């Protein structure tokens with residue numbers, strides 16, 4: 001059975017090229033009405049033109065799909081959401097995909113390199129999602145995706161700004177998932193790996209953006225029920241990424257020396273445990289405090 005998006009309205013930010021373009025085209029092919037947002041700047045975030053978004057809208061319409069262009073920066077989320085509301089009166093899906101790079105070693109990083117990355121990736125995702133949220137709450141339906149990066153998880157040389165911003169988006173999505181749960185608003189993060197303008201890889205065929213597309217489109221489908229999760233896609237591999245914590249050790253009245261002497265146990269990951277929520281983490285803490293109390 002084909003997974004359709006009839007009667008659904010999506011915003012895909014940064015959809016004038018790269019990964020976003022493929023999401024917009026695939027969603028439209030499946031009956032979704034799509035706002036193709038792109039300010040058409042270069043990969044460092046400078047300049048702008050309407051041609052990138054227009055081209056994708058043209059492609060979608062030529063294939064019989066429905067799309068409108070929006071040229072605002074993602075920092076102006078209300079204007080992007082207004083484009084969806086003016087055209088179709090609702091907004092069901094937000095794929096926060098727009099992005100830029102300002103790669104430089106930390107020693108050479110200027111404040112503008114830091115600020116611009118946070119403005120586009122973090123403030124941008126906040127701004128678009130914030131404007132869409134009241135509509136999603138009222139209609140008790142929403143599907144949100146944020147775009148993270150392997151640089152967020154592992155760090156990457158020359159990307160202190162980018163990896164910090166991309167990690168911020170994971171926290172953003174995880175908390176949105178909790179606040180959205182009772183309104184049937186789901187929020188998840190994706191880590192893509194694809195040859196694009198941002199990566200300029202020469203492994204273009206192995207890392208087609210189109211290999212990421214099916215996962216992201218499924219993540220915003222009606223039948224998708226996960227929320228607060230982090231998924232990965234690239235080179236035709238699809239999977240999930242989660243945090244694990246070690247078993248650790250209770251060290252009563254610890255000193256710096258106690259930590260030093262027990263470092264093997266404190267830092268051990270021999271018995272990793274996935275903690276699914278802050279409630280589960282708090283419950284584990286309470287259990288531990290309870291057993292300490294009982295020992296007294």
Ligand code: NAD
Nearest residue numbers: 014017018019039041073074097098099149193194196198
């Ligand atoms: P891309 O440069 O091809 O696409 C990004 C698009 O965002 C561009 O079309 C650009 O014009 C647009 N954009 C930039 N700033 C904008 C703004 N302020 N408002 C609206 N649009 C804006 O890059 P891509 O590789 O397709 O990246 C898409 C997303 O995936 C980015 O968030 C990127 O950080 C993330 N990502 C990509 C990879 C990868 O391997 N390609 C890996 C990890 C994360």
